[in-house]
Amino acid sequence: MPTLTKLYSMKEAALHNTPDDCWIVVDGKIYDVTAYLDDHPGGADVLLAVTGMDGTEEFEDAGHSKDAKELMKDYFIGELDLDETPDMPEMEVFRKEQDKDFASKLAAYAVQYWAIPVAAVGISAVLAILYARRK
Secondary structure, eight states, X not given: OOOOOOEEOHHHHHTOEETTEEEXXXXXXXXXXXXXXXXXXXXXXXXXXXXXXXXXXXXXXTTOXXXXXXXXXXXXXXXXXXXXXXXXXXXXXXXXXXOOOHHXXXXXXXXXXXXXXXXXXXXXXXXXHHHHHHO
């Protein structure tokens, strides 16, 4: 049965970079080695030098024993989130239409909004009748 582990970003792991709060990243796994700083055979400075970055190469170069690798399991707190892309809304793509002249735009809107031309004709008819009566 697979076990679920917490995912951390590299940015979040980088925040834990002091002797009082020290996280390291090795092979995509994150370890809280704060309690181990005093017991590390190479000294606390070795661990503090790789906080906030991937220390896999340094770990491998040091030639750690199987026992050291087994001991790391005690300090494992999660895995590195390799998909650190921020959640961004999808961008909408707009295509710029060619400019139409005023008459064609008005005709297009007239078809879509038929009430406007009907009202304009109605008002014109009423005004024509009122004007004709005054004479």
